[in-house]
Amino acid sequence: MNRPAYSSPDIPQIEQTFLFNFLSEITAYRTKLGTHPEREVADKHLNVLLEYLQAEYKTLETRLQSLLNNDEITYDLLWTIFKPDSEIFTTCSGTGVPRCVRCNFGEERKRSNGTKYLHIESRYLDFDGEICGEATTVLAIEEFRGAKQITLLPTYPLAYHRRSTELKIQLIRRGRVFISLLGVHHRTYEGKAFYVNKEGYIISTSVKKSRSMVDPSFFRKRNPNYRRAKVELSLDAETSEISS
16 A cells, blocks of 8 residues: 555544554464564564554544444444455445445545545446456545434445445446446346436436447547546556457
8 A cells, every 4th residue: 555544633643544544454473473483573563563553543443332332323433344455345436326436535625614634545347348357436425413323324444334244245236247248238228327418417328128339438438528437447457358
């Protein structure tokens, strides 16, 4: 990760908060060193780091654990549950169906009217008719008072979803359907649909059972100014270009 996990005037030093997010992983790594030749040196460094973090965040960790025991969180501690690269549950803004994205980073920002919110940049896989790869999207959680149930937030870590295992299976199945539709297809469809108008507003609609063309490449050519996230090549793929 080449950027801090979170930044906010109300949060201690950024580098420390990033390490706090991975405190459990650092602890687990120390136990996995085994008989590594440099274990003794690594142990010394890790012990110093862990002792410092545990002392620095003792009060915070106690408060956080008390909240998490009841599946609650406060606005000022949101950064502790949104770990970089973690899976985030949200819903499609056009259809309202569940979706999952991965967290890149987050930071507290202010709107023009002065209200604070947690700005969360995340990534997901998409296809624009030419490239299948990662696209970014932004999620937001408005500032709130007191403790709030995590699952009542507009978006939250997938791990806190009451049916996370079942939901993962459903999302994987849906993802496979998405991949199967890359290219040009003629399909029968019935259900919810949406589009983004010229002003950038999402317009939802209902589609009666009818035949439809699935051709993202042609759609892109006919609607060059249609608002959508930019798709970039996946970093871990040898090639992500798909001919339609």
